[in-house]
Amino acid sequence: MCHFLSKMTLFLNFDHIFYLFIKQQGKIMTNKNTLNARRAFLKSSLGAGALISTAPLGLAFASSSTQEEVEGYTPSYVLPNDPRYTAFLTGSNYRFTSAPDWVSVCSSAHEVYIAARKAVSDNKRITVRAGGHCYEGFVDNDQGNIIDLGNMDKVYKQGAHYIVEAGARLGNTYETLLKEWGVTLPGGSCFNVAAGGHISGGGFGALSRKYGLTVDYLVGVEIITFAEYGGQANYPRSYFLGESKQADDIVWAHQGGGGGNMGIVTKYFFKDLPPVPAMMSIQQLSVPWSVLDHASFTSLLQRYSQFFVDNNNISSQYNGLHASLTLNNKTGPSSTLDLTVTYAGDTPALIDDFINAVFDAPQLEAAEISFSPQREAGPSLVPSSIERPQPLGSYLTLPWWVATTIGGGGAGGARAKYKSAYMNDVFPVAQINTLWELLTSDAFINPAAAVQISSYGGRINAVGKNDTAVSHRQSSLKLQYQAYWFSPFQDAYNIQWMQQFYTKMYGPNGPESDGVMDGCYVNYPDVDLPNWQTLYYKDNYPRLQRIKTQLDPHNRLYHAQSIELLS
Known part of the structure; x- marks a missing residue:
């Protein structure tokens, strides 16, 4: 390192002194003029080379x-x-x-x-x-x-x-x-x-x-x-x-x-x-909390997490599929669990296979589905209009760029708190019980609080845990805990709820690597983590x-x- 820094000192001193030289000339220079001035400066400063190479740059600035x-x-x-x-x-x-x-x-x-x-x-x-x-x-x-x-x-x-x-x-x-x-x-x-x-x-x-x-x-x-x-x-x-x-x-x-x-x-x-994928298929659906009881909620989360554990390898046919299941805090009869699925590849019907593997029939019957054959390609009511094409399944296929722009907001503007966790295995029953208890409780009434469970793994896990600074290379799911509000008077209310929720899920040390959990994502930082060094890295x-x-x-x-x- 010392050898490297000594060589860099010469380089850095020259560049800064060169810019001071430009300043002394009193000129605003084009790139060509700057190059010529640099050459002239080199010629005029050869005799002072030892001085340039030894003067600490901090003293010259x-x-x-x-x-x-x-x-x-x-x-x-x-x-x-x-x-x-x-x-x-x-x-x-x-x-x-x-x-x-x-x-x-x-x-x-x-x-x-x-x-x-x-x-x-x-x-x-x-x-x-x-x-x-x-x-x-x-x-x-x-x-x-x-x-x-x-x-x-x-x-x-x-x-x-x-x-x-x-x-x-x-x-x-x-x-x-x-x-x-x-x-x-x-x-x-x-x-x-x-x-x-x-x-x-x-x-x-x-x-x-x-x-x-x-x-x-x-x-x-x-x-x-x-x-x-x-x-x-x-x-x-x-x-x-x-x-x-x-x-x-x-x-x-x-x-x-x-x-x-x-x-x-x-x-x-x-x-x-x-x-860039030529096309991307997308599906969004919302399942009302009202059609779920504790048992069906448990089965839903077990099926969802099991799907990505089973397809967590570098050659899975489902690697083109990404899903985010958002468990919104239940605050009334209109509260929902929301799923967004995208697929980039040659077999978009895998979206339907995934949805059918995760949700049971009553949940799908009650779900509001954003893109469906009946809604997107039903018969036209205008006799002279162009006939609509029939989609291949219950999804919408668009050019990749158009599909990518859906939901590409995130401008901010609210007060917020976040936490994260990586998962390597299926949800334990104890964690599902905590999710059910705290998301359906009447004790916390913020409708803009949620746990988002995103798919992970696939080609991510083709890289070794020490090959980059990202050490989480076995996980199948990534969780993000979120709460949003507007008044500073609500800070303590929301942050305290989030901390209690998180501690009940993972204990006081957070989601430590234990075969099921595998730490936290550094881009979702959380200053309340006591051992962030290990959880992030x-x-x-x-x-x-x-x-x-x-x-x-x-x-x-x-x-x-x-x-x-x-x-």
């Missing part, structure tokens, strides 16, 4: 010089008296608001570097926001500096690499990859989420059983670390798998190690992305600590559950 950088190379600093300021104070979870001293709005990796150096020089805490969808308050930063990457939203290709900047929203990323190259990332379904945190936490979505996780295709990152003299920011550099052991470590740490830990990632590099945590200690030895990036330095 001052906060005031950052603010005076040449136009086009400096962030936009948003201060409290700026009308834009309030737009940066919260993300999608309105439980958390912040009052930073300033926000650095960046449009390039160099601007992020300048913003980070200014914050370190001014002894301000740094937090980073790409899309603002962190479930906890990890970006909250009173009297510090929030670095906003939202303008860094390009998606493009260089050589064999597909490059996604950290601020790119998932919806824009999918659309660009589809229209330009006919490929995709198997990531999340909320289009407004940004790549920055989503990818570093693993990246999971409706195509993951078919194609794996997003990070299974990640081969490089461009990152600003904080390993320079005095914990200052290093100039952004790209690292690729196979380049060196350190590069392998850095990329591995971003294949599921979580955001806000190692450094500030500005670009992700992907390779060999899977093809299992035996990958020590390696993450070693990498964190190398890249950010002064712990410039930290939050309530950031990777801890080695002691």
Whole structure:
């Protein structure tokens, strides 16, 4: 590591001093002029090479010089008296608001570097926001500096690499990859989420059983670390798998190690992305709580979980099928259990096979089915109209992009609390009893609370538990506990219910790996977890600590559950 850093010091000192040289020339330069100036600077500075290579970059940088950088190379600093300021104070979870001293709005990796150096020089805490969808308050930063990457939203290709900047929203990323190259990332379904945190936490979505996780295709990152003299920011550099052991470590740490830990990632590099499915089939149905009793509810959850345990292998014919069963809190006669199923492949009738395997006849008779032959392709009432095509079964088949946009919202705007759990086996009866008891109780009346049970496994589990930082490579289901509300006066009511629910399900230590349960998803963070290190990362945590200690030895990036330095 020391040899690496000594070489990087020369490189970083040169780049920063070069930008100061541009400033002294008093010119705003085009790329061509910048290249010529760089060559002239090289020639004029050969005699001072020893000085450049030995002067600590921290000594050459001052906060005031950052603010005076040449136009086009400096962030936009948003201060409290700026009308834009309030737009940066919260993300999608309105439980958390912040009052930073300033926000650095960046449009390039160099601007992020300048913003980070200014914050370190001014002894301000740094937090980073790409899309603002962190479930906890990890970006909250009173009297510090929030670095906003939202303008860094390009998606493009260089050589064999597909490059996604950290601020790119998932919806824009999918659309660009589809229209330009006919490929995709198997990531999340909320289009407004940004790549920055989503990818570093693993990246999971409706195509993951078919194609794996997003990070299974990640081969490089461009990152600003904080390993320079005095914990200052290093100039952004790209690292690729196979380049060196350190590069392998850095990329591995971003294949599921979580955001806000190692450094500030500005670009992700992907390779060999899977093809976009031509079509996707979708079905949605809602079963009223009123047709369920304790016994039928138990059978339903056992059948649902057993289906994905039985089809949790890399060659299952059902790998193109993704399902999410949402158990909404029962608050009245209209409360339901909702199922969304998507299928990408050549046999969409597998949707019907799945639904028939999970639900019994009375439940299907009572269900409200969104897409059915009777509803979507019944005989026309207008004699002269074009005859409607008959669908193949009880589902709707659409071009993949159109189907993907269904339910692609997730803009936020409420207060919320979340928890998660991975499952490797069928629901135990004791857990089903708890779900029934607490979701049907009259003691908690929030209709916007639910437990969402999503399918997992398939191609996800083709990768070893230590091959990426995502260690959960045997699971068949992923659970997300959710509650939404609007008034801050309801915070304690909802959070307490969620915590009691979770503790009754798994005990005080959460869903520890025991053959049935297998920990938690780092992209659904929960500050109440007492042993989050093990639940998120299992035996990958020590390696993450070693990498964190190398890249950010002064712990410039930290939050309530950031990777801890080695002691």
